[in-house]
Amino acid sequence: MATETSLYSAEINGGPASAAALTPLAFAGFAHFTAIQVRDRKIRGLDLHLTRLRNASLAFFGRALPDEELRARIRQAVDSGPADQSLTVTIYSPNGEFTTDSMDVQPEVLVRNGAPSNGPTGPLRLAVVEHERPLAAFKHVGESGKTYYLHQAVREGFDDAAFIDRRGHLSEATIWNLVFWDGEAVIWPRAEMLTGTMMGTVQRQLGRLGVPQRHEEITLDRLKEFSGAAVLNSWTPGIAVSAIGSTAIPQAKTFLDLLHRAHAAEPAVRV
Known part of the structure; x- marks a missing residue:
């Protein structure tokens, strides 16, 4: 990491x-x-x-x-x-x-x-943890659970952890947003979570590129429906996820390239 x-x-x-x-x-x-x-x-x-x-x-x-x-x-x-x-x-x-x-x-x-960071190269395998971040809509300090569950995931042979809420819906990962691909549209989880700034820039640029996007409730059983998955945060617009829990997910280069293209389309400005 x-x-x-x-x-x-x-x-x-x-x-x-x-x-x-x-x-x-x-x-x-x-x-x-x-x-x-x-x-x-x-x-x-x-x-x-x-x-x-x-x-x-x-x-x-x-x-x-x-x-x-x-x-x-x-x-x-x-x-x-x-x-x-x-x-x-x-x-x-x-x-x-x-x-x-x-x-x-x-x-x-x-x-x-x-120092600047571009994040890990991936692909990442994510353990599944039942966890709901307090005040999930805000990026705040004092969240020891994120590091705790990262450590637990690594001890279990994974690279990081994804969170699932009490209703069985995937929300986000430790310091990442989750995003999925069905071959035609970009799918964002519908759950209580932080809307990341990278997520926001990618969403608006995908919209300008005419790429279909949906927000859906995503359960573990639905993972086999997807042809790609990724995590993103301020470091990077997309790192491939090859597994969530016991479910393997194909690595979709087209999907990753699309996320990075959307990020590149966002204007970079001087403060």
Whole structure:
């Protein structure tokens, strides 16, 4: 599994992130974030990242930082690092957690950058775990289950884990969205889950390319109907999935090429 290991810098509200300023955040579980890949100092789907941060801030803290302020913080990090890098933008309350002092408060922003990542090469075999992420619509911190189930999957001989909800519907994987292919249309799971920014960019570009898309409830029994499956996140628009649980899934090069073509069609913009 690819990981971001090299940290270039971290800034809080546009200034250096001191150890004293980072210590409360290091032990906090009430925060949300977005992960961004920067290439040639440009970002795809920037509007989706800003929308994600705005909506989550309103839900978590009752207030949101202006988009222009977030753009300025992201631009500062992009300009201070190499042309290709990973960015993580974390929004948190200066008043910590487990207290009403975190309500209706202006949040603060941590931006850190590190080495760029394109994710693993795949194909991936996914174990099946019954799990529903809390506050699934938000990308938030403090989710030890994602790493726990990844570790369990690897111990069982898989590469990662896919989640199935209490109704028996596949939703997402640990840090990935799931997507399927029936030979003609792209199928997205219908379940409580995070709508990833990569998922959003791929969906809108597939629409512009005229590719049929559907949202459907997907059970384990339905997996044999599909001619391809993939995972995607901010690292990549598509990595082939060769098995989910005990069900093998064909690797569909046409499908993977389509996902990558949709991603490439998304305009990359300077912040």
